[in-house]
Amino acid sequence: MDGKRLKLISGLVSEATGLRIRPDDYPNLLKAASERARLSNISVEDYIDLIRSPLFDRKEKEALKALLSVPESFFFRDKGQFDLIRARILPEIVEKRRAERRLSLWSAGCSSGEEPYSLAILVREALPDYKSWDITILGTDIREDLLEKARKGLYGEWSFRTVEPEAKAAWFRRSGAYWEIDPSIREMVEFRKADLIGGDCPEGMDFILCRNVFIYYSKKAIAGMAGRLVSALAPGGYLFTGHGEFYGVKVEGLKTMTFPESVAYMKALPEEAFSVRPASGAPERAPARAAKLAQKGLNRSGAPPVAGGPGGTASRAEAAGPLILAASVYADAGELKKASECLLKALDADKFSLEPYFLLAQIAEESGDVEDAKRWLKKALYVNPSFVPAYLELASIYDNEGLIERAERMRESALSILSSMPPDAPIEHYEQTNAGELSGFLKKTAEGGRKK
Structure with missing residues (x-):
């Protein structure tokens, strides 16, 4: 064919x-x-x-x-995310639910069950008195064959490649050529067939883990599925996805939470009650905070430095910095027009600042203005020809436009830059991804294209 x-x-x-x-x-x-x-x-x-x-x-x-779809799962996949869940997210949820002693967790797209069982193990570690709690741990997938495997709870060695020997010994036992999950853990998880595109979704979830599902879908479909996940979350509940899976997709009702280990998304509480991190005093409303930051930048940019004068570059960056931060706050609050205005003022203060160009491209793409997005991305590359995210965003746009050769050239340029970087070098705007991992992914993509 x-x-x-x-x-x-x-x-x-x-x-x-x-x-x-x-x-x-x-x-x-x-x-x-x-x-x-x-x-x-x-x-x-x-x-x-x-x-x-x-x-x-x-x-x-x-x-x-x-x-x-090509399912692949293993226990405690993505160590950074599970460390964050164990150390911070789950204790926070447990404390919030302690009075009613109810906990609801959902692994959406659970494949053969390693992920929801990993969550159950974390709950057992966090709650020695778990039997006195009303705990729901739900695993859903569109493939009944995978769900049947999950219900059996039998796994080969490949599923344990990131599991410490102590944890393996504590929660599994040998069963012929396989390892069997502890019956008390298996009983904590309910498996159900469900499709995120349609069908019923649970409600009141404290936590949803939906990793490596969106990579198979278009941005339009992702936005629809994400909306269903937001509806399933209780106010203040958390959503974890695979890294970068919401990139370029506008999702209403979520606050982006950036931690050293990973990015998480929280379903917003009423604004007067919402606070990302503990702070002294009442939380400041986002638009008010953004306005203060913007004014701070405008005050600093009121007297542009003389070209080549002492401290000129630093002065321009100092003026642009608060405006860029204000733009981010406005964007998180959904006020894209004000965010764009701040970014344009930041460029007036410092036309060689990279961040405003990239953020303006993201805003343009979210607003459906693809041509404007391409224009800003190309300007970002003019400022910094080694800026990998701009190449990859352009590649994604060209893919959607059917311009496959252009998309491939963008990825080849990104791969060339990544190959010159130390493998463990972090990549800006791509949380928890380093140069080596991203380079490997692009090489695999390129090889797949050559085999066609």
Whole structure:
């Protein structure tokens, strides 16, 4: 089947399911469509017609999506996130719920169950008296075969690649060639088939873990699923995703919380009660704080430094800094117009400041102005030709526009820069990702493209 035909099929599947089908996914797409056609006793061409028709129902969509996703899970995946959950997030939730002694956690897209069982182990460690609590730990996935495996609680060595021997000995026991989860942990978790695109969602969740699910979907589909997750959270509840999975997607009702280990999202409380971190005195309203920061920057930029004069560069940066921070506060509050105004004033103060260009690109993309987003990203690269996030954002935009060769050139440029960096060097704007990891991902993507 030629590339044009596969592109047509990918468009139909993407429109029907919300999945994001890249060119390097075409071989798997053809394989999945062929398998579903075989099971339905029809030809691939007839299956394509089925996708176009009203007969392409929810059950068939779930079956096709299951074949197009590549599940991989293991216990305590992403050490930084689980360290944060263990040390800070879970104790905070437990303290908040101590009076009613109720706790609700959800692993959305749980695959074969390692993730919700990891959460159950953390709950047991945090609550020695867990039997006196009303605890709900829910694991959901669209694949019934994976859920059945999860219910059995039997795992091979590969699922334990980040588990300390002491934890493995405490919560698992040998069962032939496998390790079996402790029955008391297995009993804490309920597994259920569910699709984040549609169907019922639980309510009042204190914590949701939804990692490496959004990577398969378009930004439009991600926004819809994220909205359902926000609705499922209790006020003040936390959502964790895979790193960068909300990048370029506007999600209402969440506050971004940045910790050394990871980024988390909190469902906003009423503003007068919301506080990101403990502080002395009453929390200041975001727009008021932003206005003060903006005025601070404007005061400093009132008398521009003489070019080449002593401290000129520092003075420009000092003027731009509060304006950029004000823009971030406004953006978090959803006031994008005021955020843009602050960023433009920051560029008036310091036209060589990189951050305003990148933030203006993000705001433009969130507002649906792709051309403006590209313009700001290109200006960011003019200021700093080694700024990797700008190359990758441009690549994503070009992908969505069907400009595959341009997208590949952007990734090649990013890969060239990453290859010259120390492998453990952090990448700005990509939390918990270093140069080596990102370089490996881009190489794998490039290799997949060459195999087409």
